[in-house]
Amino acid sequence: MAQQVSSYIHGLEPWQYTVSAGFTLRGHYTPPTGKPVIHFLHGNGFNGLVYEKFLGPLSKHFDIFLSNAQGHGDSDAGVRPFTDWDDSASSFTEVWQHYSTLWADVERIGIGHSFGGVNTLLMTQIDPKLFTKVFLLDPIIGSRSWSYAANGLRMLGLSKHFPLAKQALVRGTYWPDEEALWNYFYQRGTFKGWDDDCLRSYLNHAIKSDENGGFSLKCPPKIESNIFSSYSNSVWSSLAALGIPVHMIYGSRTYDFVRANLPKLARQYPFVEASKTIGGHCFMFEQPEQSSELLLSLLGYDA
Numbered sequence: 001m002a003q004q005v006s007s008y009i010h011g012l013e014p015w016q017y018t019v020s021a022g023f024t025l026r027g028h029y030t031p032p033t034g035k036p037v038i039h040f041l042h043g044n045g046f047n048g049l050v051y052e053k054f055l056g057p058l059s060k061h062f063d064i065f066l067s068n069a070q071g072h073g074d075s076d077a078g079v080r081p082f083t084d085w086d087d088s089a090s091s092f093t094e095v096w097q098h099y100s101t102l103w104a105d106v107e108r109i110g111i112g113h114s115f116g117g118v119n120t121l122l123m124t125q126i127d128p129k130l131f132t133k134v135f136l137l138d139p140i141i142g143s144r145s146w147s148y149a150a151n152g153l154r155m156l157g158l159s160k161h162f163p164l165a166k167q168a169l170v171r172g173t174y175w176p177d178e179e180a181l182w183n184y185f186y187q188r189g190t191f192k193g194w195d196d197d198c199l200r201s202y203l204n205h206a207i208k209s210d211e212n213g214g215f216s217l218k219c220p221p222k223i224e225s226n227i228f229s230s231y232s233n234s235v236w237s238s239l240a241a242l243g244i245p246v247h248m249i250y251g252s253r254t255y256d257f258v259r260a261n262l263p264k265l266a267r268q269y270p271f272v273e274a275s276k277t278i279g280g281h282c283f284m285f286e287q288p289e290q291s292s293e294l295l296l297s298l299l300g301y302d303a
Helices: 048-055 085-103 115-126 144-155 163-170 178-185 196-205 221-228 235-240 256-268 288-298
Strands: 013-018 024-029 037-041 063-067 108-113 133-137 207-209 215-217 246-251 272-277
Touching (some): 013 085, 024 048, 024 085, 037 048, 037 085, 048 288, 063 085, 085 115, 108 115, 115 235, 178 196, 196 207, 272 288
Parallel strands (some): 037 063, 133 246, 246 272
Antiparallel strands (some): 207 215
16 A cells, blocks of 8 residues: 555645756645646745645645655755746746646646745746636745845845855754754744644655664755745736736735735735735744635635
């Protein structure tokens, strides 16, 4: 009998696809059942399975397709370094153009968190037929001036000094046993306020073990840092080109620039809505059940 991938999302099967950039992306999906499908993209340093407790209730009403970025989950790190978010969105698009034909006759919902939220938005411009509606969970979208500054610093080679980019390079990468692993992450840094089950999902799916009983990160710190120190040149053109509904949900304690800017986007772009929920940038890890209920209500379903 095949081993159950997730105790929250039943029936997941692995997929893999080699993109034109020359590396293979991997993820999981529930085979088509006739239900609408959710295409989900994760945040930087995570992967789709880390969100399993949040996505579990959604899987009762939707098929699930989890796509993992370069170097995340079981996706190849690749020979060439991570370049920018636009290239990443192009790779995600190639994958979904291939697999979305399995759900040609049902509604296709795009959902993404943080980096994955921006990539989901970028995908709507690359191929407007990929999704029928989109939900972006705390997407990293600041003002135009913020975006231009981020891209300008990258061009000057200064973006490597961003605090999150530097933090990714100095974070611990190896733990000798499960106790050390748990103690390192529990209620610290990015993981402060997380539901215990969600932290276990991170440790189960974003960490790998070795033959000596030790543990290390699946995502190479260099890739995580490169993502933090890069951005997209296409956010504003993607917003302007929107022809499908996009609902942005942000945490009440998220980054100041995200909290300030997303409501403005809802006023500026006719297809965009924005709403606030309780929590930080990773609100779906802090309150997974409540976050699932919120998404289901916005999608017209009961929990």
